Amino acid sequence: MSAPSLVLVAHGTRSTRGVDMVAALADEVSSAVGTTRVAFVDVLGPSPAEVLRDLDGPAVVVPAFLASGYHVHTDVPREVADSGHPDVRVTAALGPDPVLARVLRQRLREAGWRPGDAVVLAAAGSSDPRALADVRRGAALLAELVEDRVHIGYVATAQPRVPDVVRRLRAGGRRRVFVASYLLADGLFHRRLGDAGADGVAQPLGVHPDLVRLLVDRYRGSAQSTHEGRVSGAASAVRRDRRRVLPVR
Template structure:
């Protein structure tokens, strides 16, 4: 059983993307329940409580659908797991800059009308955690290698440079500016990207089949922590 855990958004289109992604994962033969780390319900605690003692289902694995492992992945989700009736449910590695997602990102950029010579800004959600920002930098380097072109970084919130400032700086080159959305689903942050005045903005990664493949892979790669000895602190381990 996969507990697919997204950030959460008040935009119904964002929730629809997560529901579609869950459907694609189910089509690959997995049981899936959807949870949210913030903004929307149900949270991880509620979903795991509902699965506790349920017969006929595989033990749950929480898969964070996050493009970088910031506060929600390192703190909120482990705390919600620890507060549940299944406090040792394993938590998979967040999506991060997985190769599957870079493939999807390149597809979305090309669908947005990318032309060789365009100035490209990779736009991410942002985080106060430098480790999460490092993952965004890795994604930018991977995209740059695929496009064989420089890629700037901009953030929709929390970190600098602001995406609008990154677009304005890219304008100084005199080239078209394309914003590559390093977001999973539509919502407030995607609208911020679209308001930057860039010549083109790619769609979020969305419920692409390759994203569903990554969910299944993250689940399969996750060690089972349920048999850890008494006194083991899973929250500390997951925060490392």
């Protein structure tokens, strides 16, 4: 019995570099688990439904989002349903997770951050309160590692905006302020952070060995349950997982 195909679902970006980063991440994951396809819920294609229609055999969809908002709660389940694929599992989104906090700390260090420097976690933002709660949890996980409060700023949706948070910290006496980019890949949102007035901006999470392992773990946990579900009744297993879908934007 063949292993399920992995479908890595990302937001989408017009940035060639961002698309290349997502493709490189999928390549690293495929070296560990086999067939890995990439789909996007916005900006460009292919969509998850298009990818799933092209697959034979079971599939595991991994939402590569760092917080659970509209795209994870609504877009991904709708795309799975629209595909008509009879055997799909959807895993939890990537974040928040302690693994991501460790990668964020490394990216901050690479950008020149030192203990004692203020940290702003820059997230895309969402109108979904569940996604904002996930961002707060991500900030709390990072705060444990940097041993200081991590302030939150948003790039697109929700308040406060990143530049406002940076200004407030400087007005409060923080000499050095660094931005931790809580984004998966390069793109318009990340480039906006360069104008936030910080002393340094960390790179997006990108292709990192720990992130690759997190994706592989998400897949393997669901792939194992997919196999067990087929033995005991594949149709009911798919219905249960659709009710459990965990989202993020």
